[in-house]
Amino acid sequence: MNILTFDSDEKLNEAAANIIIGQIQTTPRAVLGLATGGTPVGIYKEVVRDFQRGMFSFRNVTTFNLDEYVNLPIDHPESYHSYMNTHLFNHIDLPASQCHIPDGNASDTAAECRRYDESIELSGQIDLQLLGLGHNGHIGFNEPAHALIKGTHVVDLAEETLEANARFFDSIDDVPKQALTMGVGTILKAKKILLVVKGADKADIVHRALKGPITTDCPASLLQTHPNLIVLLDSTAAGKL
Numbered sequence: 001m002n003i004l005t006f007d008s009d010e011k012l013n014e015a016a017a018n019i020i021i022g023q024i025q026t027t028p029r030a031v032l033g034l035a036t037g038g039t040p041v042g043i044y045k046e047v048v049r050d051f052q053r054g055m056f057s058f059r060n061v062t063t064f065n066l067d068e069y070v071n072l073p074i075d076h077p078e079s080y081h082s083y084m085n086t087h088l089f090n091h092i093d094l095p096a097s098q099c100h101i102p103d104g105n106a107s108d109t110a111a112e113c114r115r116y117d118e119s120i121e122l123s124g125q126i127d128l129q130l131l132g133l134g135h136n137g138h139i140g141f142n143e144p145a146h147a148l149i150k151g152t153h154v155v156d157l158a159e160e161t162l163e164a165n166a167r168f169f170d171s172i173d174d175v176p177k178q179a180l181t182m183g184v185g186t187i188l189k190a191k192k193i194l195l196v197v198k199g200a201d202k203a204d205i206v207h208r209a210l211k212g213p214i215t216t217d218c219p220a221s222l223l224q225t226h227p228n229l230i231v232l233l234d235s236t237a238a239g240k241l
């Protein structure tokens with residue numbers, strides 16, 4: 001595990017963007033696993049800026065997002081489809097047929113989960129998986145549980161997650177209660193994982209995830225077993241290490 005700490009948001013975003021861009025430059029047909037949430041916004045902004053400078057192309061890249069809410073219309077401003085369009089896809093040359101996000105509005109969610117896993121399998125292996133960290137240790141939407149699920153599945157969001165994501169909606173009652181998420185088995189199969197965490201409110205969970213016991217009570221702790229994990233932290237998130 002390689003942990004790097006940054007004293008400014010700009011430097012952290014730049015470092016994360018450089019890892020993503022470096023992956024595309026060395027592997028033009030890269031398969032990227034992408035994340036949403038507050039954390040990656042500045043990273044995507046940096047990636048878009050360098051793309052607009054003509055430094056690289058997404059033409060041959062394939063992307064798979066970690067998750068999507070269940071039964072939230074895809075054109076809802078807080079759907080992860082809208083998020084990805086707003087922060088990344090609308091600004092780059094990635095063909096729409098090469099970006100994948102689970103369909104949270106599928107009438108048969110089990111079939112959609114199987115289809116999503118098959119698409120990931122067909123693309124080969126995820127070269128680089130970008131991850132944020134939930135306050136309760138979730139990755140994607142894999143919530144703390146007695147057992148974790150390998151592939152894409154429907155998950156009931158934890159109360160803490162609903163509370164954390166209420167800031168994006170008018171009220172907590174508007175936060176969808178379920179999501180489709182890539183499983184931890186798929187996440188851990190990525191060749192390289194880039195975990196990015198910001199903020200003093202994540203210092204305790206960063207410590208549990210990276211230094212605590214490996215337990216399904218803290219899904220991110222499983223990342224300790226990954227042979228190629230890079231962790232980028234701001235100095236406040238690193239405060240308890």
Ligand code: GLP
Pocket residue numbers: 035036037038039040066067131132133134135139140141161165
């Ligand atoms: C969200 C997402 C995760 C994200 C996490 C932290 O709900 N499903 O992929 O990493 O929670 O989000 P944030 O970066 O906004 O703190």
